[in-house]
Amino acid sequence: MDSKESENIAVTDAKAAAKGKAAEGAHPTADVAMKTKTQTRRGSKKGLAIVDLVLRLGASSAAVAAAYSPLSSEQILPFFTQFLQFHAEYNDLPTFTFFVVANAIAVGYIGLSMPFSIVCIIRPRAIGPRLLLVFCDTVMIALVVAAAGASSAIMYLAHNGNLDSNWLAICMQYTNFCQGLSGAVVASFVAAVFFMLLVVNSTFALKK
């Protein structure tokens, strides 16, 4: 090997080393940036998953209140003697049977959906459970809002009556009974708002 040749090899080696260094130098910063971005995104997705769980707890408490309140609101009005009484219960109005069943279904659904919500916290990038939750939450919005809307229409009628149809306001007599049911309707609308927030939250979590 002569001196020129060895010099040449040395030069190519140096160039290669420089290139390698440059490449190494470029990679780590890009990697760090990418990793930071990925971690930020992962973190925000995890945050949204935790919000999902909290909203689910809120929805369940509102739905429990809505389902339980009509069961406990009954009123007995004495009528002349104590042997002849008027007894008002929630299932005198068939709409409220549907209302209680719908809210009970919502409570049961939230119980079943909790594990999926927890999976989304542990694995923030999982798409399957989130899609399932969005789909079922949308159905639950419809169920709870339908129950709340139907019951509020009946409660409006019970409070105000309708002269054109000759339907009289029964809340004139059964004040406590009507108050309990109206509270339940409000709780059901609150549960519906929680479900709507759940859908919007999941949509944000699913977007890129």
Place this chain on the structure above:
Amino acid sequence: MDSKESENIAVTDAKAAAKGKAAEGAHPTADVAMKTKTQTRRGSKKGLAIVDLVLRLGASSAAVAAAYSPLSSEQILPFFTQFLQFHAEYNDLPTFTFFVVANAIAVGYIGLSMPFSIVCIIRPRAIGPRLLLVFCDTVMIALVVAAAGASSAIMYLAHNGNLDSNWLAICMQYTNFCQGLSGAVVASFVAAVFFMLLVVNSTFALKK
């Protein structure tokens, strides 16, 4: 320059060329695969955007039917003489005023949302318009389902009455009137189903 040196340079050149070729050879296939994947994803997102527009048209026709049908269903019953008549109109039941207004709002909203839906077809990767549409569609589900639920509760009462509250079934007399209103309630539920499909469709389009 001696022969060994030139040989050495030739070898390094050849190696570099081979490396370059290898790099070039790797890149195009990766590029093509990436491009195909991006195009497929773009295509599927465009397909979902077109489905969105079609669902919106379906929802608007159902909502128009629901909003218009009560306006046209009125019934006049003669009562002994022609000077004393019973006249049933949709706004005798206040729930149906809400029902008509809610469905009219849904129709107006669909008209306003059409441009955003078309933007999603032209730019399938736009996220902003889709998020806006999901949010507003969720609110519309609640509005339309609440109107449909409230009206169906009142129609159930009009058909069957309620003995416990002494509310009599008015559909015994006003058959045509009740048929028109019941049809409107069904149309409103159909519109609500379209809105639910819209939310699910947008969620699929938003996912990665």
